[in-house]
Amino acid sequence: MTVAAPDTLSTETRAALAAPGKLLIGGDWVDAEGGTFATHDPATGGVLAEVARGGRGEVDAAVGAAKEALGRADWAGMTPADRGAVLWRIADLIEAEADVLSEIEVLDQGKTYATARRGELPGAIAQFRYYAGFATKIHGTTIRPSIAYQPQGRQVRAHTLREPIGVVAAIVPWNSPLLMAAMKLAPALAAGCTLVLKPAEQTPLTALMLGRLLERAGLPPGVVNIVTGFGHEAGAALAAHEDVAKVAFTGSTATGRALLDAARGNLKKLTLELGGKSPALVLADADLDLAVPGLMRGIFANSGQVCVAGARVYVDRKIAGAFTDRLAAEADRLRLGHGLDPASDLGPLIGPDHAAKVAAYVEAGKRAGAEAVAGGRLAGEGPAFYRPTVLTGVRPEMALMREEIFGPVTAVTPFDDIDEALALANDTEYGLATSVWTESLSAATRASESLRAGTVWVNCHSYFSPELPKGGHGISGWGYENGAPGLENYLETKTVCLSV
Ligand code: NAI
Numbered sequence: 001m002t003v004a005a006p007d008t009l010s011t012e013t014r015a016a017l018a019a020p021g022k023l024l025i026g027g028d029w030v031d032a033e034g035g036t037f038a039t040h041d042p043a044t045g046g047v048l049a050e051v052a053r054g055g056r057g058e059v060d061a062a063v064g065a066a067k068e069a070l071g072r073a074d075w076a077g078m079t080p081a082d083r084g085a086v087l088w089r090i091a092d093l094i095e096a097e098a099d100v101l102s103e104i105e106v107l108d109q110g111k112t113y114a115t116a117r118r119g120e121l122p123g124a125i126a127q128f129r130y131y132a133g134f135a136t137k138i139h140g141t142t143i144r145p146s147i148a149y150q151p152q153g154r155q156v157r158a159h160t161l162r163e164p165i166g167v168v169a170a171i172v173p174w175n176s177p178l179l180m181a182a183m184k185l186a187p188a189l190a191a192g193c194t195l196v197l198k199p200a201e202q203t204p205l206t207a208l209m210l211g212r213l214l215e216r217a218g219l220p221p222g223v224v225n226i227v228t229g230f231g232h233e234a235g236a237a238l239a240a241h242e243d244v245a246k247v248a249f250t251g252s253t254a255t256g257r258a259l260l261d262a263a264r265g266n267l268k269k270l271t272l273e274l275g276g277k278s279p280a281l282v283l284a285d286a287d288l289d290l291a292v293p294g295l296m297r298g299i300f301a302n303s304g305q306v307c308v309a310g311a312r313v314y315v316d317r318k319i320a321g322a323f324t325d326r327l328a329a330e331a332d333r334l335r336l337g338h339g340l341d342p343a344s345d346l347g348p349l350i351g352p353d354h355a356a357k358v359a360a361y362v363e364a365g366k367r368a369g370a371e372a373v374a375g376g377r378l379a380g381e382g383p384a385f386y387r388p389t390v391l392t393g394v395r396p397e398m399a400l401m402r403e404e405i406f407g408p409v410t411a412v413t414p415f416d417d418i419d420e421a422l423a424l425a426n427d428t429e430y431g432l433a434t435s436v437w438t439e440s441l442s443a444a445t446r447a448s449e450s451l452r453a454g455t456v457w458v459n460c461h462s463y464f465s466p467e468l469p470k471g472g473h474g475i476s477g478w479g480y481e482n483g484a485p486g487l488e489n490y491l492e493t494k495t496v497c498l499s500v
Pocket residue numbers: 171172173174175198199200201229230231232234235236237239250251252253255256258259273274275276306307404405406
């Protein structure tokens with residue numbers, strides 16, 4: 001049992017936890033009419049801090065502030081270079097505060113310090129630097145149309161303008177809170193939009209710290225507003241708001257569907273980064289010294305609470321025994337504990353209810369004939385810990401093979417040839433990501449062309465960088481984040497026709 005005592009926390013972290021949890025609206029930090037709610041450390045179950053419970057009234061005020069800032073001279077009139085400079089300063093400030101932000105993220109979310117500090121903080125910083133460069137590279141095109149237009153001998157010339165889409169609602173989940181917020185804020189700000197950010201109720205703390213950094217970076221008031229609160233209150237009010245032009249969402253497929261309904265009124269645009277049931281294909285010629293550790297990270301990082309986690313592993317029958325033994329042995333070696341304890345390989349799940357949900361999938365699988373060759377049980381370390389689990393003897397129709405578990409659970413299935421492997425991998429409504437492990441260029445090429453997914457990794461899994469478009473096919477989502485397509489989400493095109 002290795003749960004860190006609070007007296008090991010840095011002074012800065014303690015100050016951040018003690019700061020009253022207010023909402024950032026129009027440049028002011030304000031209380032919510034609905035009072036506050038508690039956010040917990042999932043490793044201990046203890047209360048970390050009280051944050052404001054934003055509701056409809058606060059959402060109205062925040063959207064109003066964002067709408068007002070959208071056309072205001074200090075934002076709309078800022079030069080692209082200055083806008084890029086603000087984004088770059090945000091990155092610098094996050095970098096300067098990365099240790100404290102990581103510590104807060106670990107406390108609020110449960111992940112290990114290494115995951116936060118070495119993976120997600122650099123990712124968030126990179127988002128702002130990448131899109132900082134885009135601020136000066138947003139421009140339309142000039143077009144010569146083909147359709148003749150000759151009243152009084154005149155012709156048409158045309159060009160396009162690129163304009164910010166308007167007020168954006170960024171609704172983010174609890175698995176990688178700061179990184180998810182950065183993935184939405186950076187391109188939206190580069191495009192000149194204004195936003196209301198709603199962090200997940202389980203993990204509001206780094207968003208509030210980010211709010212302070214945005215102010216210090218010189219972002220004008222009202223450009224980013226932050227409303228903490230629950231999904232069915234603040235989230236639902238934001239998603240249905242008539243003055244929100246676009247919702248950028250990451251979370252569950254169920255909530256994604258609810259957002260479609262909420263968007264009906266003003267037909268707001270949506271990008272939806274939803275769940276997954278991502279397969280990994282290990283071919284007979286795979287380098288297991290690469291594949292086993294690569295998949296260990298791809299499956300179990302962040303305790304499996306990753307949208308692209310390798311939830312289904314298909315292995316050539318010729319190596320299935322050796323591969324499964326190695327994976328199970330590695331899984332059994334992982335040490336669970338508080339994310340701030342450097343000895344911990346994995347932290348808890350986001351909460352006891354979620355741990356119970358993960359356990360229920362595994363128990364149902366076992367009753368139907370699956371075998372846990374590693375894990376398969378809640379761990380004693382705290383209310384929300386679950387042992388990293390490797391299942392065999394699964395069948396495609398089991399719920400654990402079809403639905404997103406979002407925990408440290410994977411299932412290994414042998415296959416006899418690559419056609420069978422590709423068919424099994426594609427046997428899902430999801431289509432977020434896949435990985436293929438092979439030394440064969442032709443097998444990798446064939447698999448990458450046949451797999452239905454937004455990302456195919458070859459000999460790696462869960463690799464992200466802001467340059468690489470990321471999105472879901474099927475019920476994994478709508479649209480793409482990152483790269484140039486990620487910027488397009490936040491821009492409208494206006495065509496100007498000139499009769500000359
Ligand atoms: P969720 O999708 O309900 O929550 C994500 C965000 O949406 C949070 O900020 C939440 O407050 C907000 N939200 C919830 N209901 C809303 C509504 N009606 N209108 C507007 N905003 C709303 O996910 P939840 O319930 O926390 O997790 C359930 C499952 O979803 C997980 O077990 C996992 O399978 C999946 N999930 C997937 C994620 C991914 O990265 N793909 C991230 C988080 C959860």
